[in-house]
Amino acid sequence: AQSVTQLGSHVSVSEGALVLLRxxxxxxxxPYLFWYVQYPNQGLxxxxxxTTGATLVKGINGxxxxxxxxxxxxxxxKPSAHMSDAAEYFCAVSDRGGSQGNLIFGxxxxxxxxx
Amino acid sequence: DADVTQTPRNxxxxxxxxxxxxxxxxxxxxxxxxxxxxxxxxxxxxxxxxDVKDINKGEISDGYSVSRQAQAKFSLSLESAIxxxxxxxxxxxxDLSAGGKYNEQFFGPGTRLTVL
Numbered sequence: 644a645q646s647v648t649q650l651g652s653h654v655s656v657s658e659g660a661l662v663l664l665r666x667x668x669x670x671x672x673x674p675y676l677f678w679y680v681q682y683p684n685q686g687l688x689x690x691x692x693x694t695t696g697a698t699l700v701k702g703i704n705g706x707x708x709x710x711x712x713x714x715x716x717x718x719x720x721k722p723s724a725h726m727s728d729a730a731e732y733f734c735a736v737s738d739r740g741g742s743q744g745n746l747i748f749g750x751x752x753x754x755x756x757x758x
Numbered sequence: 759d760a761d762v763t764q765t766p767r768n769x770x771x772x773x774x775x776x777x778x779x780x781x782x783x784x785x786x787x788x789x790x791x792x793x794x795x796x797x798x799x800x801x802x803x804x805x806x807x808x809d810v811k812d813i814n815k816g817e818i819s820d821g822y823s824v825s826r827q828a829q830a831k832f833s834l835s836l837e838s839a840i841x842x843x844x845x846x847x848x849x850x851x852x853d854l855s856a857g858g859k860y861n862e863q864f865f866g867p868g869t870r871l872t873v874l
Contacts, residue, residue, distance in 0.1 A: 652798060675861065686762075686848060686865035687801075733800060737861040745791075745816070746861055750800040 645670050645736045649749035657757045662706075662721040664752050666734030669715065675737040676717040677746065678708055682730045690732070693717060704728070729756045761785045762866035764849050770872045777836045779869050781849030788853055790832040791863065792816075792824060795846040804847075807832055839873040846870050 650665040668674060675694050679687040691702025698710040704727075708719045717734060734749040762783045771777050781790065788809050793801040793816075803816030805824040813824060821843060825833045836843055847870075850863040 677862070679865075686867045687850075688865070689862060692862060745803060745806065746863055748801040750798060 645674060645747045647734050647736050647747055647749035649732075649734050649752050651752055652750065653753045653755065655755040655757060656724045658726055659723050662719070662724045662728065662754065664719040664732050664734075664754065666708075666717045666719065666749060667715055668717060668734075668736045670736060673712065676708075676710060677735040677737070678702065678706070678717075678719050679733045679735060679748075680730050681733065681751075687733065690719070724754075724756045726756050726758065729754055760867065762849060762851055762864055764847075764866040764869050766869060767867065768870045770874065771839055772874050773840055775839050775873075777839050777871065779834045779847055779849075779871070781832045781834070781866055783830050783849075783851045783864075783866075785851055785864060786829075786853070787851035787864070788829060789851060790826065791850040791852075792822075792832070792834045793848045793850065794818070794843075795848060795868075801848065804834065836871075836873075839871075841873045844871060844873045 646669040648667045677692045678690040680690050681687050690706050691700045693700045693710045701707045706721045708717050710717050731751045731753045733751050735746040737746050765780045791806045792804040795801050802818050804822050807813050807826045810826050823835045846868050848868050849866040852863045
């Protein structure tokens with residue numbers, strides 16, 4: 644079965660610092676991977692996704708993530724944090740070509756950005 | 759206008775009451791989902807529907823039921839609400855086109871439900 648582990652339920656960075664949010668997955672087949680962001684009092688919004696092809700994926704708001712099969716990881720990074728990046732981030736995995744096509748979410752990482 | 763809408767946005771109810779949460783979408787997607795979010799637990803799938811005649815239980819369906827009234831509408835019911843159903847509930851959609859093959863999902867704004 645697929646599973647997702649997000650390391651660190653809370654991450655705090657200073658404005659302008661590197662953001663690194665960690666995600667590891669477990670899958671018997673190469674998965675489709677997603678990062679979603681949830682701003683306060685809002686629903687989830689897709690940041691980026693990996694399906695096939697280039698392993699470095701660029702998303703909205705300057706975020707990117709790299710799929711590393713050997714490490715079963717899909718960490719999310721941003722070179723310079725902005726106050727507006729404060730939110731909760733969820734990594735998710737989907738079965739590749741699975742008939743159910745469901746997403747399995749990690750437990751989330753809350754990002755705080757200090758001035 | 760939002761593509762995926764949920765009503766109500768907030769609801770406070772009492773133990774034992776029947777509650778219905780509604781979700782509507784204008785994206786034309788065939789797949790719809792209900793999740794609940796609890797602090798520290800992420801999102802967990804309650805029910806999902808691939809079309810009007812296809813309803814499936816998710817990870818945590820006990821105590822919940824759903825109705826897919828039309829392609830665009832998917833309702834979640836709590837027949838007899840209990841306090842541990844207090845949570846944030848999200849509806850989501852996806853389709854069977856290229857985006858749906860990867861199961862990219864689009865979320866509504868959520869319904870915050872409190873059961874006293």
